[in-house]
Amino acid sequence: MITIDKVSKHYGSFQVLTDCSTHVNKGEVVVVCGPSGSGKSTLIKCVNGLEPFQDGQIHVNGTSVGAPKTNLSRLRSHVGMVFQHFELFPHMTIRDNLTLAQVKVLKRDKDEAAEKGLYFLDRVGLKAHAHKFPGQLSGGQQQRVAIARALAMDPICMLFDEPTSALDPEMINEVLDVMTELAQEGMTMMCVTHEMGFAKRVAHRVIFMDHGKIVEDDSKEAFFANPRSERAQQFLAKILQH
C-alpha cells in the first residue's frame, strides 16, 4: 500500500531524513516512534506530499508521490491524515467540517456528504455535537471529529501524526479507542505516536527512528521483546518506566 524507498530530505545543509526505506502493507498497522526531532513527523508528511523530499521514492497504492506529474490533491483525497493539533476548521460547524472536502473534492452532493459525515460522527460517538463549532468541544472530542472527517473521504489508508500528544491524559484513551477500533476493522494505518501501550496492543510492526534514520523496523513482538539497537533500548527503557 505504502512503500518508502531510500527517501532523504534536507533543509539546506541540515539532513532531516537519511535513506529511509520501509513499507506498509494493506491492512497493516505500523507505529513509528522515536525521540523528538528524529524525523518521524517529517517522514509521515512525506507520504502524502505535505513535505517535499529530495531523494528516493514514495509510492502510495502505486502512485509516486514525488513525481512532478502526480496529482497530489487527488492522491491526498484518499489518504486520510490526522494531526497533532486536530486542525478542525474553527469557523465551520462540525457538520461543515465533515462535509467540506467531500463536496469540494469528491463532488458529492450536500445531503449525501452530510449523511456520510454524520454516520462517521456517530461512530466516534459525537452525533449530538454536529451543530457545534470546534472551539466548543474538548480536545479529545475535536480529535475524534478530525478522525471522522478523514474517514468520511473513504480513505484507502490513514496517517496519524502524534494524534494524542496535544491531549490531556484523561482524553487520550477516547481517541486511542477509536483508533483501535479502526485498526481492528482492517484499516491500513501509519501512526507516529509515543503511546507504546497502543503499539503493543494494535500495531503489527514498529519502526524506530533516530536522527532522521530508520534504526529498527520489526514486528512488534521482536521490537518490544528484544530491540536490537542500543538507542531503541534506551528509548524503551525511558518510556516504559512509567
Next chain:
Amino acid sequence: MEYQWNWGVFLLPSAVNDGTYLDWMIAGLQTTLLLSLSAWVIALLLGAVVGVLRTVPHRGLAFGATAYVEMFRNIPLLVQLFFWYFVLPELLPAVAGNAFKALNPVAQQFVAAMVCLGLFTSARVAEQVRSGINALPRGQKNAGLALGLTLPQTYRHVMLPMAFRLVVPPLTSEFLNVFKNSAVCSTIGLLELAAQGRQLVDYTAQPYESFVAVTVAYLMINVVVMLLMRKVEVLVRVPGYLGGK
C-alpha cells in the same frame, strides 16, 4: 477684536448663487464619501489579492506582491497623488492619455484621486491580510491540503475566512484612514469636504464655523464606520474562538 460667531452663515445663499453654503458642505461630504468608499472597495479587493500572493509558495508572485506593497506604502500619498493626476496622463499612450484629458475636470480629479487612494490603501490592506494569514496555525493549511483540497481551495475555504476574521480590527483602522487621507485629494482641486470647508472660509470669512462643521462631519463619518465595523466583528465571531462564546 471680538470674533463674530455666525452659525447662520450656512443658510446664506452662496456667493455664486448655486444654493446655500450648507449645500457646498453637503456636496463636499458626498464627494468625500463617494471617493473614500470607492477607494476602499479597490483597496479591499486588490489588498486581499496582493496579501494572499505575498504568502504563496511561488517566488515570482511573492516577489511581485512584495514590490507592490513596498512601492505604494513607502512613497508619500501626496507624491503619489501628483503622479496619478499630473504625470501619468502624460506617460500613457496617446489614446489613453487623451481619453483621460477629455473627461471633465472634476471627473479627472475624481478618477485620479480614487485610483491613488485605492492603491495606496491596498498596500496597507495587503499587509494586514498577510499578517492574518501568517497568524494562522501552520497546520490549518496542511489540514486543508491533506483532505485533497487544492491550494486555492484551501485559501478560499480554510485560511482566508479565519485570516479575515483575525484582521477585522486593523482593517477598521485602515477603513478610518481612507476617509482621513481623502482630504489630501483637495490638493489637486477636488472639492471634497476639506476643500469645501476652505472655500467657505474664503467666501464668508467665518473660519471657525467652517472648520467646526468639517471636523464634526469627519468625526461623524468615522463614528459610523466604527459602529459598522464593530457590528461586523460581532457578526463574524466564531463560537468558542476569538472572543466568541
